[in-house]
Amino acid sequence: MNERTVVAERIDAESFAPFGEILDLQDAEPVFQNPGLRSWRTGYEAESATELMVIEFDEIPMTFDRIERHHQVSQCFLPLRGRPMVMVVAPKTGEDAPAAASVRAFLVGQHQGILLHRSVWHALNRFPIGGSAVHALVTTAATQAELEAERRGGPKPRLTDVHDFSTEKTTFRIEIGPELGAV
């Protein structure tokens, strides 16, 4: 088995743009404001009814071999009890899985939310540092229903694809480079 090391990068809007958006204050003019509040639009997309869930990420070893993508929704992760965490992504592809060399890891701040563009590949886990993290997960009811049905022995989802790199004799480990300093 070939173990690839992915060195985590500090996330910024430009470097993450091919994969999604950082959900945080924006430099752009607010699209709506009242005295004491300002709001901005995001690139959120959903082809069916949104489902809002609560998700907990355990602090686990930073290794993975499977990634997935959701075609119907730009899935969002909004920190409720946040931790610095590593989000693993890979570029959108057509029918094929992404190349192992295209997999990237971003260090996300404990107060930053993430929006993943539709069909952007991401590791099945997020990797919090220093303990578990609790997020609001924004998905669609149809996407989630398919995942739950599959867990009950139902059909392979239509709205989600999973790629297992171990079929290519490849696994990954994430490294937090020294340049990221204390997280």
Ligand SMILES: NC(=O)N[C@@H](O)C(=O)O
């Ligand atoms: N509900 C749920 O765990 N959704 C996953 O697709 C995920 O990416 O977290």
